[in-house]
Amino acid sequence: MFGIETYRSRLGHFLGQIGPHMETRAIALQSMPRFPDGSLLRGESSNTVFFVEQGKKRPFHSMEAFHFYKYDWNRVTNV
Structure with missing residues (x-):
């Protein structure tokens, strides 16, 4: 239950769970209007x-x- 392999396994599982949420956030940020400097x-x-x-x-x-x-x-x- 300890060691680098256990850590990597748990990290991979965690990232797999939040991956879809992070992609949705990235898409939302890309679709936000951008205003040029000085606005x-x-x-x-x-x-x-x-x-x-x-x-x-x-x-x-x-x-x-x-x-x-x-x-x-x-x-x-x-x-």
Whole structure:
């Protein structure tokens, strides 16, 4: 019940069980819309504006910060 072969066997069984779930997640991530760096995004039901940088959404913590960096409110996309 111990040793590398037992570990590999159990790991193979575990990965076999979660494999279909991981494939579904990968497909879901691929189908999500991608926004180019520099995009300004805001959810329809949210007041928080996000700046897309290196594929990650970075929130502005205040409207003062948004204006400090001289972003244009007309460039914000509602998603």
